[in-house]
Amino acid sequence: MKFISKHRRRAKISLIDYSKNSYQEKTIKSISECFPFKNKPTVTWINVDGLQQKQALEQLGKCYGFHHLVIEDIYHTRQRPKVEDYEEYFYIVLRMVYYQNNNINQLSSEQISLVLSSNYVISFQEGIRGDVFDPVRKRIKSGKNRIVNFGTDYLTYSLIDAIVDNYFTVIEKLGDKIEDLEEELLTEPTPETLKNIDNLKRIIIDLRRSIWPLREVISRMQREDSPLIKDSTKVYLRDVYDHTVLVIENIETLRDILAGMIEIYLSSISNKMNEIIKVLTIISTIFIPLTFVVGLYGMNFDFMPELRSPWGYPAVLLIMASVAIGMLFYFKKKKWL
Amino acid sequence: MKFISKHRRRAKISLIDYSKNSYQEKTIKSISECFPFKNKPTVTWINVDGLQQKQALEQLGKCYGFHHLVIEDIYHTRQRPKVEDYEEYFYIVLRMVYYQNNNINQLSSEQISLVLSSNYVISFQEGIRGDVFDPVRKRIKSGKNRIVNFGTDYLTYSLIDAIVDNYFTVIEKLGDKIEDLEEELLTEPTPETLKNIDNLKRIIIDLRRSIWPLREVISRMQREDSPLIKDSTKVYLRDVYDHTVLVIENIETLRDILAGMIEIYLSSISNKMNEIIKVLTIISTIFIPLTFVVGLYGMNFDFMPELRSPWGYPAVLLIMASVAIGMLFYFKKKKWL
C-alpha cells in the first residue's frame, strides 16, 4: 500500500448547493467562484478531486478560515483516519481503499478529507480512482430523498457511509480470491500458493490499518458534544458504526482463514514428502534383498553344489517370489499401499 | 456462515395477548389485525416468522411508531447483536445459530429482532428454521407459570433465554464431533482429518462472533436505567448473562482443544514418516554390505585363491550371517526394532 500518489491529475472541483426546495450544481474553474457560498444558509458541498495545486488549496483554506495544519494534512495524503474539532468546523480524515488496475494483489488507498461546518461540507479526494461519492450526488439530485431535509451533518454521514460501503466491495473480492486459493490448496498446492497466501495476509493487514481508526473516528463523532452534529444524525452514525464493526469482523475472519490455510499448506507439503519416501522405501525394501540373492548365485566359487542341481534355478526363483510377496503383505498390513 | 438467506418463506404472523387472568391467541392474516392491540394494557406478543414482505413490515412499523432505521435493520438480516434504546421502546438484535440440513459442517445463523415496549413485544425471525420460541409459547399457554405474572421485560428475558439455551445444544453437538475426530486422530489420521479440524475451527470462530456481542447486549440491558426493564427482571438477566459467559467459556475450551489436536496431528504425521524411514534404513544397511560381499566373489579375476578353496563358499555364508546378526543387535541397541 503506497501512500503518496505519483501522478496527480489536474484537480476537478464541483459544487452542489441544495436545500429542501433548491438545487444548484456547478463545475468550478476558479477557486474564487466558491467564495460567495461561504455564508449561504443552504447546504453547500464542494468536492475537490485531485490535490496537485497546493496554491488553490491554500486560497480555499484561507477563504473558509482553515487552520494551516488542516491544509498541510489535506495536502500530505498519508494521514491516519482521525477527526479533529476546531469548534467552527470539524476536520475528518478517512481512507478509501481500491485495487490498483483491478489487480487484487495491489491494494492501494487514497486519503479523503472532509471539512464539516454548519452550512457547508468540503471534501478532498486524491482523485486517482473513480468517484466513490457518485451515489450520494444522485440522491441529492433526485431531491426526494431524506438527504435534502437534513443538514451538513447528514451529508457528512452519507459520504462516510459511501466509503464504508466501498470496504464491503473490496472485502468481497478478497473473499472470492481466498476461495480460489482454497480450491488450489486442496487440489495442487505449489510454493506459489504460499506466496499468494502471504500476499493476501499483507493486504488484510493494510485493510485493518485503514479501518480500525475509522471505527474510532465515527465513535468519537457520536460522542462529540457539538452543535455541528445533531442528535438525530447520531442515530445514523451509530448505524454506520455498526457497519464498520462488521467490516472489521469480516477482516478478522479472513485473517483467521488465511492462518488456517498456511497450516494446511505446510501439512500438505509434508504429506507429499511422506508419500514419495513411501514409494522409495517399498521399491528398495523389496528389491534390495532379491538383488542380494541373485548376487549370491553369481559368485564364482568352484564348490557351490546348488549351482549344479537342475532344481537350483527354479528353487531360487520361487524363494525370491515368496520374499517379494511376503514384503507386499507386510506393507499392506502397515497400510503403506 | 452465510448471512442473507436466499429462499424466504411467506411470513407467518402469530399474536398472543395475555395477562394474569386472560389468554388470547391469534394467527394474523392481515397486518391491520394487530393494530387494536397497540394500546392494550395486557402483554401482547407478536411473532413475525419470515421477512419477505417488506411492505407489511413497514405498515407494522408505522403503526407501532418504529424509527425507519429499525425497519431497515429488521429487514437486512446481517446485523451484529446489539441493543438500542429509542426511549419508547428497545430494539434488540440477536443471532440464532443452527446446523443447515443437520450437517455439522454447515453452521448457519439467522437474525432475530425484538422490539420491547411497555405493553408489547414484537419478535421477527427470518423463519428458515423451526421455531426456537415454542417452549416459551407453551409456558404462557399453561398459564400457571411465573411468566404470566410479569410484564414484557420478563417475556423478553424468556425469549433471549431460549436463544442462549439453543447455543448449548449447538455446542454439545460440536463437542461430540470433536470427540469423534479425536478418536480418528489417535487411530488413523489422514489429511482429511486435518481438513475437518480446520473446518471446525472456522465454525468455532463463527460461533464466537455471534455470542460475544450477545454478552454485551445482555450486560447493557442490565445496566440500562429505563422504566421498560424492571429491577426484578434484572436478576433474571444476570442469570442469562451467566449462561452466556458459560457458552463463551465452552467455546474457548473447544478452541484450545482443536489447537492441541492440530499439534498432535502434525506430530503423528512426522512419527509415521520416521517409522517408514526406519524400515528403509534397516533393510538397506543390512543388505547393502552383503550385496557388496557377494559381488566381490562374482568378480572374474583369474587369480582369486578363495574361489578355489572348498571352504570358501561356506565361509562367506558364515561371514555374511555374522554381519547381518551384528547389524540386528546394533539396531536393537538403538531401539529401532
Place this chain on the structure above:
Amino acid sequence: MKFISKHRRRAKISLIDYSKNSYQEKTIKSISECFPFKNKPTVTWINVDGLQQKQALEQLGKCYGFHHLVIEDIYHTRQRPKVEDYEEYFYIVLRMVYYQNNNINQLSSEQISLVLSSNYVISFQEGIRGDVFDPVRKRIKSGKNRIVNFGTDYLTYSLIDAIVDNYFTVIEKLGDKIEDLEEELLTEPTPETLKNIDNLKRIIIDLRRSIWPLREVISRMQREDSPLIKDSTKVYLRDVYDHTVLVIENIETLRDILAGMIEIYLSSISNKMNEIIKVLTIISTIFIPLTFVVGLYGMNFDFMPELRSPWGYPAVLLIMASVAIGMLFYFKKKKWL
C-alpha cells in the same frame, strides 16, 4: 472436567451452632430441625452434603427466604464462581477441584454454594468427594481459635480459604506429574508422551477456568459495601485473594513449562530422524561405490587385461579399502560419526 455428577449420594446435613462461649453440633435428619436456628443470634453453620433431594432444598430455601433463582443455581451444579448480593444475604458459588479416583489425568470439579447471612452460613456441596471443610470444623470445635470470636463473615472466609488451599494440593500433584514427564521427555520420548502433555494442558485450562472467576469473587467481596462483611474480615479476604493470585501464577508457570515441553518433544523427534538418516547415508555412501567396483570386474568381456594379471585382485582390494577409509575420514570431518 464433567460438570454434572451422575451418582448422587443421599444428602447428609450437619449443623454447628457456636458463639464465643457455646458450642452445639447436630446431624440433621429432617429439614425442619434447622428452622429454630434461623433467628438465633449465635453463628449457625449448616452444611448440606449431597444435593439429590430437590424438595428438601426448596423447603430449606423457603424457610430461610432464598430467591428461587438461588435454589435453581444451587441445584444445577454447573455455575461459574460468582457472588450475588441479595441484601439480606450473599449467595456465593465456588468450585472445588479434585482428581477422580486419584487419577491425575481425570480432573473433576464440584460446585460449592455458600449463603452468608448475618447469623448463619449455609454451605452446599455436591458431596462426591471427601469433605474439604474438615479442618474448619475442627478449629471451631477446639474453641480456642480466633474463629469463635468472629462472626459469619469470618466463617465464610475460612471456608473459602479451605477451598483455595485445596487448589495448592491439586497443583502440587500436577507439578510432580510434569516433572515425571520432563524426565521421560529427556530419556525416551514416545508419541504417548505428547499425548500426556496435551492432556495436562487441558487440565491446566480447566483449572484456569475454575480459579480465574474465584479471584474476581473474592475481589468483589472485598469491595462490597455491606454490613454482612465487616472491615476486620476484609483484611483476611485480602490474604486469601493473594493466595488465589499465587495459584493463578503457578498455573501460568505450568502452562509455560508445558508449551516449552512440546517444543522440545518435536525437536527431539526430528533429532531422532536425523540420526537414522545419518546411519543410512553413511552405510549407503560407503558401499554403493564399492559395489560398483566389484560389479565392474564381474563383467564378462573377453578382453579385460586386469582380470588376467595376478596383481589385479589385490590391487582392487586395496583401492576399495582406500575409498572406504577416505569416506570415513570425510564423515569424521563432517562430524557425522
Place this chain on the structure above:
Amino acid sequence: MKFISKHRRRAKISLIDYSKNSYQEKTIKSISECFPFKNKPTVTWINVDGLQQKQALEQLGKCYGFHHLVIEDIYHTRQRPKVEDYEEYFYIVLRMVYYQNNNINQLSSEQISLVLSSNYVISFQEGIRGDVFDPVRKRIKSGKNRIVNFGTDYLTYSLIDAIVDNYFTVIEKLGDKIEDLEEELLTEPTPETLKNIDNLKRIIIDLRRSIWPLREVISRMQREDSPLIKDSTKVYLRDVYDHTVLVIENIETLRDILAGMIEIYLSSISNKMNEIIKVLTIISTIFIPLTFVVGLYGMNFDFMPELRSPWGYPAVLLIMASVAIGMLFYFKKKKWL
C-alpha cells in the same frame, strides 16, 4: 542497541536567543556565559552536545535550579522516554535512533534530554551522531518562520518533531533492507538469510521500545494543565502525536512482514528437501529393479535355459526398457517429473 556510549567527545555548547525581532547566536566556552540569559524574557535555547563533563553539567543545573535527580538522569543516558513536571520546568527524555557507521545491522540510540521553562529550553545530546536539530536552527535563523512568533513550548515541539521525523528516515532504510531480503528469499534463500531476518526482528523490537513511550510522553504533554504549554501549541503536539502513531504502525507492519518471511523461508527449505528426495526416489526406483534383473541373469546355475537362447539377451533388454518407461509414466502421472 547499546545504551552507554564509550567515547564521549568534549562537549560543545551553543546558545541561541531570539524573539520576534531579535536574534543572537553564541558558542559557549564557559558555562557561566549562560547565566545572564536565565531571566531574559526572550526565548533562550541552550544546546549541550556531549555530556562528559559532569561538573559543568552540575554548574548549569545549579544556576537554573534543576532537581539533582534531573541532573542524574541527564548524565546517565539510559533512561526511558518520559516527561516529568517540576512545576517551574518540564523535564523531557527522548531517544534518537541512528545506524552506527551507517550499518543497517547496528541500530544505536542516544538519549536527548529537554528542559522546558517559560523563557528557556535547554537540550542535552550525547553528541555521538551528527546534529538532528540543524533544521530547527535554520528555521529560527531565517526569522520569517512561525517559530519566532511562538514561545518556548513551540520550540520544544519543533525539537520533538525533528526527532520523530528522524524515525521515519530510519524506518525507510529498514524497509529497503527488508525488500532486499525478500528478493533474496525468493531467489536463493540461505541460512544467512534467516540470520538477517532475525537480526532485523531485533532491531524492530528495539525501535518499538524507543517509540512506544515517546507516544505516551507526547500524549501526557497534551493533557498537561500547565501554563508552560499553551493551548495553541497543543494543536501542534496533536500533530506530532499523529506522526508518532504512524511510526508505530509502520513498525508493526514491518514486524508482520518479517514474521511472514520466516514462514516462507522455512517452507522453502522443506520444498528444497522435497525436491532432492524426489530425484533420489526417481533414480532409485527405476534402476533398483533393473539391477535385480541383470543380476538374475548373472547367476551361474548350470541349468538356466534362457541363457542358451539366442533371443534371451534382446528379450531381457526389451523387458527392462518397458519397466523403465512404465516407471517414467507412473512418475509423470504422480507429477514428480
Place this chain on the structure above:
Amino acid sequence: MKFISKHRRRAKISLIDYSKNSYQEKTIKSISECFPFKNKPTVTWINVDGLQQKQALEQLGKCYGFHHLVIEDIYHTRQRPKVEDYEEYFYIVLRMVYYQNNNINQLSSEQISLVLSSNYVISFQEGIRGDVFDPVRKRIKSGKNRIVNFGTDYLTYSLIDAIVDNYFTVIEKLGDKIEDLEEELLTEPTPETLKNIDNLKRIIIDLRRSIWPLREVISRMQREDSPLIKDSTKVYLRDVYDHTVLVIENIETLRDILAGMIEIYLSSISNKMNEIIKVLTIISTIFIPLTFVVGLYGMNFDFMPELRSPWGYPAVLLIMASVAIGMLFYFKKKKWL
C-alpha cells in the same frame, strides 16, 4: 525457583539508629533490646536476617503492634510482592533474586519484608544469601549522605532501590549467558543447546513473576495518600519506578531474543538434515545407474556380441564416465554441490 528455604540459619539482628547528628549501631542478642527504640524520634532501622525463630518474631511483632497476618506473611516466605497500608505502618513484601551457588541455571529468590513506620523501618530477610543492603548501611555510616537528612520513607526508598539494582546485576549475567548460547547456536548447535535455551526461558519467566508485581507496589506507594510517605520522597520513588520499568523491558527483550533463538535452532537442525540427504542423493544417483551397467555385462547369456568385441570394455568405461560427469553437471546446475 523454590520458595521455601530448607536450611535456615540462626537469625542475626542488627540495629542502626541515626539522625542528622547522631549515629548508633548495635548487634541485637535479645529481642527486648529493640523495645526502647520504639518511640525514639530518630530513625531506627532494625534488620532481621534469618527467620527461623518464629517466637522471637512474634515478640517483636507484639511490641511494635503488628497485625498477626503481617507476622504470618513475614514468616511464610512465599508471598507475592505487595504493599499493605495498616495506617500506623506500611507492610511491604519484595523479592530478591540470586543465582544459587553462582550457577546461572539455578535462579532462586528470597522474600524481603519491610515495615515502614514514622520513626522506624524493620526489614526481614530470609538470610540465605549475602546482604544486599550493605551499600545502604555504608551510606548511613558515612553520615554525609542525603540519607541522614531524610526520614524513614527515604530509607525505605533506599532499600527498595538496592533490591532493584540487584535485578540489573542478575539480568546482566543472563545476557552474557544468552550471548554465549548464541555463539554456540551459530557454530555447533546440539540438543543440549535447546535444553539450555528452554531453561533460560523458564528463568526469564520466573524473573517476570518477581518484578511485575514490584512495579505495581512502587506505583501504589507513589499514589498512597499517607503522612508516612512525604512528597519529596515520591520523586525518588518515581525514579526507582522508572528503573523497574527498565528491568521489565530488558527482560522482555531477552525473552524475544530467546524465542528467535529457538526458531534458528530448529531451522539449523533441518538444514543439517538437508545436507545429509543431499550427500546420500548425490552418491546414490551417480552410482546406481553405473552399477546397473556393470551388472548388464555380467550376465551370462551365450549370445551377447558386445562381450566378444575388443572395444566393448573401453566403450563401456567411456559411457559410464560420461554418465557420471553428466550427473555432476546436473547437480552443479541444481546448486547441490
